Amino acid sequence: MRLKTRFDAKAGAADLWDYIREPRPYRWTFLTISILIPLAGIAMLAQESHFRPPDAPKVSFISTFAEGRSDEEIRQSNLENQKRKDAREAELAELRQQKVDAYKTLGRATGLDVDEMARQAAIENAREAAEAEARRRELYRAGSTVDDSGE
Structure with a gap:
């Protein structure tokens, strides 16, 4: 079954018109309310709002040092x-x-054997320090080769 044959806007509009024309109590009231609710929501969302900028913070500096200290x-x-x-x-x-x-x-x-454990820990610490130093140098080299022109 094709999509075009399943959904026909013309037939849907005709069905709606037939439903509205049927003599039902409060049909116009319900129709009015069902139209007004979405319109009220759209009107509330579409209102333009103006927010004032926030107040500038009031900064008070607290110093434990005496004013006018010499060098x-x-x-x-x-x-x-x-x-x-x-x-x-x-x-x-x-x-x-x-x-x-x-x-x-x-x-x-x-x-x-705590002496052997201490030797192994020293070797591990030295390896980690060397890796950290290598990462730091790599980052330093990568940061110094970056073009500062903003391109």
Whole structure:
């Protein structure tokens, strides 16, 4: 069966007209409502809206530094912060080493060859570092060969 013979707009319009002409109660009310509902939806969607731009953000800067600090005061502050950072890193390194020592002690107590495991871990860490360095160099080379003309 072809599509053209199954769907005939002329026959559909004739059927609709015959249905509308039949004497049914409230036929004009239902027809009016069924036409008004889509028209109301289209009218609501077609309204033009104007949105005002958002307010500019109000920025308030909070500074823990005294205003008018000299370059020497800034330099001293940076040095103190660096000393604190170095102390924290040294403490973390010490904690890491204590953790490694504790695991090595546990491994020796259970009969594992922890020295061989440490060698394998060092080899694996060196391989991963070399791969990361190679990726970084490749990305650096790829980034430096990009044409900056925007083409």
